[in-house]
Each structure stands twice: as structure tokens, then as C-alpha cells.
Amino acid sequence: MDAALLTTLTTWLAMSIRMSVPLLFPSLGGLLAQKAGVYNFGLEGMMLCGAFFGYWVSNKTGSPWLGLLAAIISGALLALLLAFTSIRLRVSQLVIGLGIGIFSLGFTGYLFRLVPSEAGGVAPAAPLFPKVNFGALRGIPFIGDTFLSHDWMVYAAYGFAAIIAWFFYRTTAGLNFRAVGENPQVADTAGINVILYRYLAVIISGALAAMGGAYLTLTQTAYFTENITAGRGWIAISAIILGKFNPWGVLLACLLFGAADSGQMHLQFMEVGIPYQFLLMVPYIMAIIAMTGVVGKVRSPAAMGKPYAKH
Amino acid sequence: MPEEIYLSFRDIRKIFPGVVALDGVNLDVYRGEIHALLGENGAGKSTLMNILYGLYHQDGGEIFLKGEKYEHNTPKNAILHGIGMIHQHFMLIPNFTVLENIILGQTSPNPPKMEKEYFRKEIFKVADKFGIKIDLDLLVEEVSVGMQQKIEILKALYKGAELLILDEPTSVLTPQESQELFKMLDDLNKKGTTIIFISHKLNEVMQISDRISVLRDGELIATVSKSETDHHELSKLMVGREVEEEYQKEEAKYGEDVLILEKISLIDHHNHDRRLLKEISLKVCEGEIVGIAGVDENGQKELAEIISGLRKPSSGKISMFGRDVTHATTHQLIEMGMSYIPADRRNEGLVLEFSVAENTILETNYQKPFTKGISLQKSVITKFAQDLVREYDVRTPSVNVPVRNLSGGNQQKVIIGREFSKKTRFLLVVQPTWGLDVGAIEYVHHKLLEAREKGISVLLISTDLEEVRKLSDRILVIYEGEIVGQADTRTSVSEIGLMMAGSKKQTVSL
Numbered sequence: 001m002d003a004a005l006l007t008t009l010t011t012w013l014a015m016s017i018r019m020s021v022p023l024l025f026p027s028l029g030g031l032l033a034q035k036a037g038v039y040n041f042g043l044e045g046m047m048l049c050g051a052f053f054g055y056w057v058s059n060k061t062g063s064p065w066l067g068l069l070a071a072i073i074s075g076a077l078l079a080l081l082l083a084f085t086s087i088r089l090r091v092s093q094l095v096i097g098l099g100i101g102i103f104s105l106g107f108t109g110y111l112f113r114l115v116p117s118e119a120g121g122v123a124p125a126a127p128l129f130p131k132v133n134f135g136a137l138r139g140i141p142f143i144g145d146t147f148l149s150h151d152w153m154v155y156a157a158y159g160f161a162a163i164i165a166w167f168f169y170r171t172t173a174g175l176n177f178r179a180v181g182e183n184p185q186v187a188d189t190a191g192i193n194v195i196l197y198r199y200l201a202v203i204i205s206g207a208l209a210a211m212g213g214a215y216l217t218l219t220q221t222a223y224f225t226e227n228i229t230a231g232r233g234w235i236a237i238s239a240i241i242l243g244k245f246n247p248w249g250v251l252l253a254c255l256l257f258g259a260a261d262s263g264q265m266h267l268q269f270m271e272v273g274i275p276y277q278f279l280l281m282v283p284y285i286m287a288i289i290a291m292t293g294v295v296g297k298v299r300s301p302a303a304m305g306k307p308y309a310k311h
Numbered sequence: 312m313p314e315e316i317y318l319s320f321r322d323i324r325k326i327f328p329g330v331v332a333l334d335g336v337n338l339d340v341y342r343g344e345i346h347a348l349l350g351e352n353g354a355g356k357s358t359l360m361n362i363l364y365g366l367y368h369q370d371g372g373e374i375f376l377k378g379e380k381y382e383h384n385t386p387k388n389a390i391l392h393g394i395g396m397i398h399q400h401f402m403l404i405p406n407f408t409v410l411e412n413i414i415l416g417q418t419s420p421n422p423p424k425m426e427k428e429y430f431r432k433e434i435f436k437v438a439d440k441f442g443i444k445i446d447l448d449l450l451v452e453e454v455s456v457g458m459q460q461k462i463e464i465l466k467a468l469y470k471g472a473e474l475l476i477l478d479e480p481t482s483v484l485t486p487q488e489s490q491e492l493f494k495m496l497d498d499l500n501k502k503g504t505t506i507i508f509i510s511h512k513l514n515e516v517m518q519i520s521d522r523i524s525v526l527r528d529g530e531l532i533a534t535v536s537k538s539e540t541d542h543h544e545l546s547k548l549m550v551g552r553e554v555e556e557e558y559q560k561e562e563a564k565y566g567e568d569v570l571i572l573e574k575i576s577l578i579d580h581h582n583h584d585r586r587l588l589k590e591i592s593l594k595v596c597e598g599e600i601v602g603i604a605g606v607d608e609n610g611q612k613e614l615a616e617i618i619s620g621l622r623k624p625s626s627g628k629i630s631m632f633g634r635d636v637t638h639a640t641t642h643q644l645i646e647m648g649m650s651y652i653p654a655d656r657r658n659e660g661l662v663l664e665f666s667v668a669e670n671t672i673l674e675t676n677y678q679k680p681f682t683k684g685i686s687l688q689k690s691v692i693t694k695f696a697q698d699l700v701r702e703y704d705v706r707t708p709s710v711n712v713p714v715r716n717l718s719g720g721n722q723q724k725v726i727i728g729r730e731f732s733k734k735t736r737f738l739l740v741v742q743p744t745w746g747l748d749v750g751a752i753e754y755v756h757h758k759l760l761e762a763r764e765k766g767i768s769v770l771l772i773s774t775d776l777e778e779v780r781k782l783s784d785r786i787l788v789i790y791e792g793e794i795v796g797q798a799d800t801r802t803s804v805s806e807i808g809l810m811m812a813g814s815k816k817q818t819v820s821l
Binding site: 167170171172173174175176178179182183185186187188189190191192297299302310 | 417419
């Protein structure tokens with residue numbers, strides 16, 4: 001293989017992995033909520049808050065770790081709002097989710113304007129997480145550049161997918177968890193605390209979505225911009241369907257979307273003569289195709305979106 | 312032998328919004344007996360048991376279990392105290408395996424791991440003890456309804472149930488499956504399990520129970536020993552008055568053929584090309600009630616949808632009044648004189664949020680005098696609805712309340728009134744008395760017989776074999792989308808039952 005092609009392939013793959021991560025976090029979060037029977041349509045909003053508070057606190061304190069903590073708290077709080085309104089008050093999950101999205105867009109945009117600019121009119125940068133140091137292994141050709149060139153959040157995202165798969169299919173708690181999303185009444189009669197499982201699912205879902213947002217500002221850009229997530233919270237929802245509600249499937253779906261995203265960026269560099277606006281559409285068009293059922297019959301959790309009322 | 316009281320209810324009260332569901336119920340259940348709770352729909356049988364099991368909470372009264380006060384009734388606590396309940400709608404998750412369904416909510420010996428193999432051995436021990444044979448690795452959705460019920464029972468036994476509550480367990484079973492269930496219950500009972508059996512069917516209650524408690528309108532009317540009572544007394548206790556055992560039917564006066572189905576088949580292209588209906592041929596003539604008996608989900612719904620024009624058959628021909636209507640729309644069929652009383656009155660028969668008056672003109676609203684130009688004639692409609700409500704004895708505060716607020720029986724009366732007030736010549740009726748009390752059932756049945764006397768042709772599709780036998784002139788049996796047998800009112804229940812189970816096929820000619 002000639003060297004230039006190998007380099008392109010390596011950078012494309014490495015970039016695909018990086019671009020899949022901001023989808024994988026919210027997708028796994030959404031998957032958790034949906035498997036427990038609650039639609040989290042607020043993923044996008046939770047990501048945005050995660051991105052902003054991650055950036056802002058990291059910038060103020062100089063520690064990306066504190067930034068990440070702030071991001072997680074912001075996502076979890078928004079998720080708590082979603083959980084309380086949809087589980088306890090049984091308000092439409094769609095309405096609250098959309099509300100969270102619109103609120104977060106305005107709220108983070110506003111707060112960002114309050115951040116004083118530095119000389120030259122640019123916003124201050126946030127300290128970033130460093131790449132993981134694999135030592136000598138990093139030198140392995142192809143493997144090193146493709147798989148060992150990332151920061152810890154990349155590996156964490158993929159690790160979460162494995163942990164969630166293990167939890168769903170190998171633990172009693174996971175079985176109970178899935179039962180809550182399939183038929184809460186069955187779960188209830190089996191002595192499972194439906195409400196508790198659903199609260200936990202939604203709150204962890206929010207925390208994961210916010211980590212996806214924080215990944216953007218704390219490992220990639222160092223800056224916040226308005227609507228930095230650009231609909232990734234929505235693509236995550238189609239990744240869940242494309243992945244057939246299975247953690248490994250979701251991981252592959254995110255990787256596919258990531259590859260599409262990184263592919264369109266490469267095409268932009270190569271100046272193939274297609275207006276870049278069209279290339280930017282690629283992941284979104286793929287999301288639409290995913291939603292139209294190219295993967296065949298997808299079986300969603302039977303009680304998804306339905307509040308559970310006890311007499 | 313002195314009886315030991317296992318469970319007692321003392322003065323249990325439960326109020327649902329607007330209804331007193333249980334009004335001071337006192338009941339004792341002895342250890343080791345089979346105790347039937349008999350009553351009509353809405354009498355409070357299930358409510359009482361759901362309180363014991365902890366799905367509801369009583370508004371007043373106390374429960375004593377083995378002489379001790381039983382408080383904090385939750386499902387979890389019920390299981391701990393050896394109470395198992397088999398609900399009318401099975402508490403099983405279709406895309407989980409049998410094993411997963413049984414271990415749901417159980418504590419693993421080695422958390423957080425699931426340890427399926429450990430549970431498998433434990434479940435086999437229980438299954439062996441009670442002589443139950445089930446493949447634990449099948450998905451629940453792959454097994455028959457009768458088997459699902461066994462899974463439910465095994466699940467309860469595995470969780471250590473000494474008291475088994477069964478809520479209308481035979482409503483989804485064929486007569487043969489019911490007998491199998493009774494045998495199993497008898498076995499369990501001999502091995503020491505106390506059983507509470509909820510039913511509204513007298514035959515079953517008389518067959519299986521030791522003692523019978525009758526509930527009516529939330530009150531416990533009486534508790535009697537089986538040996539000291541009979542059908543007649545029980546039905547009187549249950550309904551509060553004498554019940555007609557059989558209807559007086561007029562001699563049939565058959566006229567011309569009205570509906571003819573020729574080799575109707577339906578293939579589900581979305582599900583591996585499954586054949587939902589297989590070459591169904593039948594005909595119904597004027598002044599005749601043809602009943603289609605069968606266990607639920609054997610193609611009845613699809614057949615009704617095809618006859619009413621809601622769905623097109625994959626092949627075959629339908630004629631009505633001598634015209635080919637295979638491709639006719641529902642609207643055209645209605646115009647030709649078809650009336651349809653669907654199985655699901657709440658979702659298909661009515662628009663629940665609409666008022667009673669609006670529901671009475673759902674199909675005819677575009678006609679004069681209900682519409683002039685493009686505007687609905689409110690006063691005409693109100694008058695029409697008021698007349699209908701009076702004629703069909705619909706109990707409603709006014710015709711302007713949402714039909715949702717009416718009881719099931721009154722909702723059905725609205726539908727019947729609507730369909731009968733048209734110029735009906737062919738009537739398609741599906742599950743017309745599902746969930747109704749005895750009074751309303753009698754009313755509906757009389758209306759159907761009245762239609763027959765007027766020369767209307769009636770196709771009655773019902774899973775209630777008694778109903779089909781009481782009303783029909785001819786009976787066809789459907790099994791897995793196929794007409795597998797023909798019978799008349801003289802054919803015995805057990806013979807029809809065998810056909811319903813698909814084990815006795817005969818060739819059926821038109």
C-alpha cells in the first residue's frame with residue numbers, strides 16, 4: 001500500500017473514532033433511559049449544558065476534571081427535571097425533552113456571552129485533557145496512530161458500552177432494568193422498584209449526555225460556541241434505533257456516523273468539487289435513512305414513553 | 312376436621328373515583344381449600360385480590376394471614392408471605408425467555424451476576440416436585456397461551472407460594488386446556504397449596520371449588536359450601552334475580568344469501584408471509600345468525616376487518632347482496648346496509664372523548680338531516696341522540712357527556728343503538744358482550760335475536776362459546792385462520808372444544 005493512502009486511512013480511522021465519541025456518550029445515555037421505558041428527548045440540551053459548563057469551569061479553575069464534574073452535574077440536574085416531570089407528574093416526555101433542548105440552547109448561548117473576551121475579541125481557552133501516554137506501544141505502525149492516539153474519554157466511552165452490555169445481559173439488576181422498560185407492571189408484581197430504576201436510568205442518561213458535550217469542549221475545541229453540539233443529541237436517538245437497542249449495536253452505529261462525519265471532513269480537504277454544505281449533511285442524511293428502517297424490524301422496549309401509574 | 316383459617320379479610324373497603332368497589336367485605340379462607348370468588352364483572356373480585364397482593368391499597372379494613380395482621384401489602388411482601396397471583400393478563404414479558412421471566416426480581420446467589428445455571432437447577436427442583444414440564448429457554452412469545460399460564464403458575468410456586476390466586480384463568484383457554492388446568496390445580500391442592508379461584512362462570516366454580524363466596528356490587532353476598540348449593544342458587548346470588556338459562560328463539564325464516572365469502576386468504580407480508588387466514592368460505596343468509604367460535608387470536612380480528620372493508624384480502628372474493636364487494640370501501644358497505652359492532656368498543660366502536668350525541672352519528676353525520684350544506688345540525692343531532700338514549704335505555708346524565716364516562720354496558724348500548732337505527736340488512740358483530748354484566752349481556756342478546764327475526768342476517772364472531780351456542784343457527788369453528796369445523800346448537804361443547812383446539816378437523820362445505 002502506498003504511504004500516502006495509508007496515512008489517509010489512518011487519520012480517517014482515528015478521526016472516525018474521535019467523532020463517534022460525542023455520539024456514543026449520549027447514545028448510551030439515551031439507550032439507558034429508553035431501556036427503562038423513558039424517552040430522553042433532552043439529550044441535545046443536556047449535551048449543550050455539558051459542553052458549556054465543562055468549558056467554563058475548566059477555564060475558571062484550570063482543571064478539566066472539575067470542568068467534567070460540573071458538566072456531569074448540569075446534565076444530571078436537567079435529567080432530574082425530566083425524570084420528575086415524566087415519571088412523577090407524567091407530563092409528556094416529548095414536550096419536556098424539547099423544552100430542555102430549547103432552554104439549553106438559549107441558556108448556554110447567553111451565559112457564553114457573559115464570559116469576558118480576551119484581547120483580540122476571542123473567548124479564553126479551556127485547559128484540555130491530555131492524550132493517554134501509551135509509551136512505546138504508541139510507536140506500533142498503524143495501530144499506534146489509529147487506536148492509541150486518543151485521550152481517556154474515548155476509551156471511557158467505549159468502556160461504558162461494554163459495561164452497559166454486561167449490565168443488561170449478565171446481571172440480575174440488568175434483567176430487572178430491562179423488565180421495567182418492557183412492562184412496568186410485571187416488574188412491579190415481581191417486587192422491582194419501577195420508579196427508582198426509572199429515576200436512576202434517566203439521571204445517568206443525563207450525566208452521560210453531558211459527558212458527550214464536555215468531550216467536545218474539553219478534548220477537541222477548548223472553546224465553546226453557540227450550538228456546538230449541532231444536533232448530535234438527535235443523531236444519537238437514531239443511532240439507538242440503528243443499533244437496535246443493543247449496546248454493541250449502538251456502538252457500531254456511532255462508529256458508522258463518526259466515520260461518515262470524518263469522511264465528509266476528508267472530502268472537504270480533498271476539494272472534490274462538492275459544495276461543503278452538502279458534505280456537512282451526510283451524517284444527518286444517514287440518520288434519516290437509519291430511521292426509515294434499513295436495519296429491518298427494530299423492537300423497541302414495549303413500555304417506552306409510557307408513564308407508569310399505580311393505584 | 313376443624314378447619315384452620317389461613318386468611319381473613321375484615322371489613323375491607325375500597326373506593327375508586329366515583330365508585331365504591333368494595334363495601335365492607337368479610338371473608339375467611341381455610342388452609343388447603345379451593346375457594347372460588349364468584350361474581351360478575353365489576354363485582355369487586357379482582358379488586359379484593361389485588362389488595363391482598365398489594366397492587367391496590369384498601370381505604371379501610373384489615374387483612375389477617377395465618378392469624379397475624381398482614382400490613383404493608385406490596386407485591387414484594389406478598390411473595391415473601393407465600394402469596395402468588397396469576398393475573399388475567401399474564402405478567403410475562405414476551406421477548407424474555409421463560410427462565411428470565413421466572414427469575415425476574417429474584418436475588419442472585421452471587422450478585423451482581425445473573426447466575427442463570429443456578430436458577431435453572433432451582434426451578435427444575437420445583438417443577439419436578441409439582442410435575443410441571445416446561446422448556447426454560449423458549450421465549451414466552453413462542454409458546455401457547457395454555458403454556459404461558461403454566462409458566463405463571465410455576466413462577467408463583469418457585470417463589471414459594473402456599474396460596475395461589477387465579478384471576479379468571481380460563482378466559483383465554485379452550486375447554487380442553489381449562490380441564491387440564493383444573494387437573495393441575497387439583498394436583499397442587501393435594502400437595503398442600505391453598506387456591507383462590509376468581510370466576511364468573513358457574514360451571515367452573517361448581518367443578519373445582521370446595522367453597523364459594525359470591526360478590527355483587529362490592530359486597531360479599533354469601534359464602535357457601537359446594538355440596539350445599541347448585542347452579543340455580545349461585546346464579547341468583549350472583550345476579551340478584553332469576554336468570555334466563557336459554558332463550559326462546561323463533562323458528563328461523565331463511566331468505567336470500569346476503570354475504571358470501573369465497574376462499575378468502577390473508578398473508579402478512581410484514582411477518583415472514585405468515586398466513587393469517589386460509590381460504591375461508593362461508594355464507595350468511597337473511598334471518599340467520601351464523602356464529603364463528605374459536606379461541607382468541609385465531610384470525611377472528613382479521614376476518615372481521617376484511618368483511619367490514621377495513622382490510623383487503625390477499626386473495627378470494629366477497630359478495631354482499633349479490634354484488635362483488637371485494638374491493639369496496641367501508642363507506643360503500645355501510646351505504647349498502649352493513650352494520651359493524653367491533654370487538655374493541657373503546658377504540659374501534661367509539662371515539663371516547665366525543666359526546667354520546669356525536670358518537671351516535673359517527674357513520675351518518677354527512678347525511679341529511681344531520682348535515683345541511685357543510686354544517687352539522689346540532690339540535691337535530693341532540694334530538695336524535697336523546698331518542699336513541701331513551702329507546703335503547705342508555706344510562707347517561709345527558710347526551711353531551713363524553714362517552715368515556717359511561718359504563719361498558721352503556722357504551723355498548725350506544726353502539727347498538729347507532730347500528731340498529733340505520734337501515735341495516737347485514738350485521739357483523741364481534742365479541743358483543745365482552746366485559747359486560749349479566750343484565751347487559753341479556754339485553755345485547757335479545758337485540759341480536761330481534762334483528763334475526765326482522766330478517767337481518769347476522770355474522771357473530773365470539774370467543775365465548777356459550778354465547779355462540781345460545782344465539783347461532785349454525786356454528787363455524789375457526790382455528791389458526793382456517794374454518795376447521797361446522798356445528799349446530801345440538802353439537803356438544805366438548806366436540807366444539809376439540810375443534811377450537813385444532814385437534815378435530817373436518818371438511819366444511821358451504
